[in-house]
Amino acid sequence: MSAPASPRFYNAASLDGLLERAGLAGPDRLMARAVAAVLxxxxxxxxxxxxxxxxxxxxxxxxxxxxxxxxxxxxxQVAPIAQxxxxxxxxxxxxxxxxxxxxxxxxxxxxxxxxxxxxxxxTRLDGLQHKYPETVLYFPAHGQxxxxxxxxCFRWAQFVQExxxxxxxxxxxxxxxxxxxxxxxxxxxxxxxxPMVMSAEMLARCVLPLLDEPGLGHLQSIRIGxxxxxxxxxxxVTDPGADDTLRLFERVVASGRSLALMAHYSHPRELETDxxxxxxxxxxxxxxVIRTQGPVIRSVNDDAGAWAxxxxxxxxxxxxxxxxxxxxxxxxxxxxEVALLRAYEIFSAAYRSVSGLGRTVRGPVMSxxxxxxxxxxxxxxxxxxxxxxxxxxxxxxxxxxxxxxxxYDPRAxxxxxxxxxxxxxxxxxWSSWGVDHGPDIxxxx
Numbered sequence: 001m002s003a004p005a006s007p008r009f010y011n012a013a014s015l016d017g018l019l020e021r022a023g024l025a026g027p028d029r030l031m032a033r034a035v036a037a038v039l040x041x042x043x044x045x046x047x048x049x050x051x052x053x054x055x056x057x058x059x060x061x062x063x064x065x066x067x068x069x070x071x072x073x074x075x076x077q078v079a080p081i082a083q084x085x086x087x088x089x090x091x092x093x094x095x096x097x098x099x100x101x102x103x104x105x106x107x108x109x110x111x112x113x114x115x116x117x118x119x120x121x122x123t124r125l126d127g128l129q130h131k132y133p134e135t136v137l138y139f140p141a142h143g144q145x146x147x148x149x150x151x152x153c154f155r156w157a158q159f160v161q162e163x164x165x166x167x168x169x170x171x172x173x174x175x176x177x178x179x180x181x182x183x184x185x186x187x188x189x190x191x192x193x194x195p196m197v198m199s200a201e202m203l204a205r206c207v208l209p210l211l212d213e214p215g216l217g218h219l220q221s222i223r224i225g226x227x228x229x230x231x232x233x234x235x236x237v238t239d240p241g242a243d244d245t246l247r248l249f250e251r252v253v254a255s256g257r258s259l260a261l262m263a264h265y266s267h268p269r270e271l272e273t274d275x276x277x278x279x280x281x282x283x284x285x286x287x288x289v290i291r292t293q294g295p296v297i298r299s300v301n302d303d304a305g306a307w308a309x310x311x312x313x314x315x316x317x318x319x320x321x322x323x324x325x326x327x328x329x330x331x332x333x334x335x336x337e338v339a340l341l342r343a344y345e346i347f348s349a350a351y352r353s354v355s356g357l358g359r360t361v362r363g364p365v366m367s368x369x370x371x372x373x374x375x376x377x378x379x380x381x382x383x384x385x386x387x388x389x390x391x392x393x394x395x396x397x398x399x400x401x402x403x404x405x406x407x408y409d410p411r412a413x414x415x416x417x418x419x420x421x422x423x424x425x426x427x428x429x430w431s432s433w434g435v436d437h438g439p440d441i442x443x444x445x
Contacts, residue, residue: 006239007044007147007232012036015068018048022057022067031070034082037098038105039331040159041068043148047231050273061267061300066148072332077101099162107157107165109330110369115395117167120178127169128178132371132393135187138175140206141168144193147232150266152297152336154328158193172209180215189223189262196228196235200244207248211255221258229263229290230270233279246286253287260289263319267301268309271317280317293323296343296364297336304349311350311358321354324363326375329414337413340364340387344375362392368415370395379405386421387412 010018015036019029043066057063081097108114116129118136129137144158144166157165169175179185190206198206210219228235236242252259261283265271283290292314296302301310311321324347327336338346343364351359366373371394379388386405394400406418 007046007234010043010045010048012041015041018043018067021054022063024058024070028070030082030086031075031078032068032072033085034078035068035070035072035332037081037085037094038073038078038101039068039151039156040149040153042146042159043067044232046234046275047148050275051269061306062269065150065152065266065297065300068151069335072151072335073101077104095161102157102160102162105332106330109154109328110367112167115369118178120174120181125169125174125178127167127171128175129167130178130182130185131395133184133397135189136175136179136182136185137189137191138172138206139167139169139191139193140172140195140198140202141170142202143190143195143198143206144168145197146192146194147197147228147235150227150264152295152300152327152331154330155193156331172206175206176209176213176216179210179219180213183218186218186220187223188219188221189225191225194226194228195224196226196232196245200241200248203245204248207252211252211257219257221260222252223260223262225262225264227264229261229276229279229283230265233273233276236279236282237275242282246282249283249286249288258289259287260291262322263290263292264294265292265310265314266294266297268306268313271310271313277317280319284318290319291322292319293325295325295327296338296346297327298338299336302338302342302346304346304353307346307350308353311354311361315354315357321358321361323365324350324361326364326366326414328367329416333414339410340366340375340412340414340417341378341410344377348377365392366415370415371399373415376403378408384408387418389418 012033015033016029019032024032047062047066051062053060053062058067078101081094081101084094084097112129116131118125118128118130127139127141149159158167175188179188188210195203195206207222210216210222236245249259270276280290301307307324314321326340326343327333327338347363351361362374364375370391372392374390374392376388376390379386385408387408388403389406390401390403391399405421407421409417412418
């Protein structure tokens with residue numbers, strides 16, 4: 001199977017020509033370039049040549065998935081940047097204007113920096129996150145980029161030219177020491193960015209200490225969050241390190257631990273190339289599990305047919321549908337967000353269209369400040385309608401899987417839009433977080 005040995009990347013310097021190929025007129029191209037000055041843009045030749053239908057651009061869903069849109073951010077924010085670009089202003093002026101816009105885009109939603117970064121012996125471990133008792137996230141410094149950037153990405157702050165916004169660790173020993181000190185931790189998620197941009201050797205430096213170090217017998221699973229099966233499946237097939245990577249996966253499985261690739265898919269087309277299918281088969285042959293997830297995104301996948309097609313094909317290929325997420329409250333949130341009850345309708349219609357093997361998926365799920373909140377639909381009590389909710393995960397494990405209600409609001413798009421019913425009694429999840437959602441639950445440390 002032929003494929004390029006390494007990806008060719010397109011960045012902001014190549015953007016104008018690609019926008020013109022999509023049929024955008026000059027003013028729209030300028031505004032899209034201004035958006036790309038604020039939010040990261042990066043795409044590779046596999047996505048450009050194999051996934052995008054250029055005859056349908058700029059409305060093609062994969063195009064919309066990776067290319068900045070002229071109206072993705074409010075015009076009053078990006079028009080001044082467009083003016084700077086039009087007159088050839090110095091790079092430092094453009095960057096300063098872009099940084100001012102970024103500051104208002106909530107770069108670290110759900111309290112990631114304030115609430116999730118753990119400490120060990122009084123030292124803050126900035127490349128780790130520990131939100132739920134069982135799971136620790138690790139951000140290896142060499143894995144904090146991607147083969148291509150999704151326009152909706154809630155981790156966009158990892159990729160912009162502001163190092164102080166990034167979460168990254170250069171010391172896997174911090175991870176090992178922390179997990180050893182916390183026997184409640186059963187799962188480590190290596191995330192980014194995308195760890196699969198790293199070479200097999202660099203990835204092994206993150207993984208092997210978790211297998212070989214004494215005192216980590218309580219660690220049951222290693223997860224790797226990745227979009228590479230979608231955006232660069234050659235990583236597992238024809239790349240120079242592909243075979244070494246698969247041998248590493250086999251070694252994890254042979255250690256008696258579970259290895260799960262948490263694969264991000266946003267549209268069924270990402271699953272349709274021969275190379276993508278071959279990559280999936282090679283990964284599964286190592287004994288690893290592939291669990292699939294992605295957010296529901298307006299203008300990309302906000303219809304039940306797309307999700308049903310994804311889940312059906314994933315099951316056929318041996319993958320496990322896992323989560324349909326709700327777009328987080330960060331970046332160009334208003335451009336992509338779908339109302340919670342509309343997301344529930346999409347999820348329910350797709351869920352009804354798949355067999356039981358595809359009904360492993362949960363959704364729609366908000367990864368909000370208190371935890372992962374699933375929308376279970378509309379519940380009627382007497383003449384009143386409510387939104388039914390549950391915590392699939394929570395900072396307070398005692399609230400996991402406890403149903404609770406919010407006031408009915410068809411316009412609500414996120415946790416902060418919801419309000420508890422009038423007269424909510426003490427002892428239910430709303431009273432734990434308060435009307436203003438203040439974090440009074442003790443944090444994991």
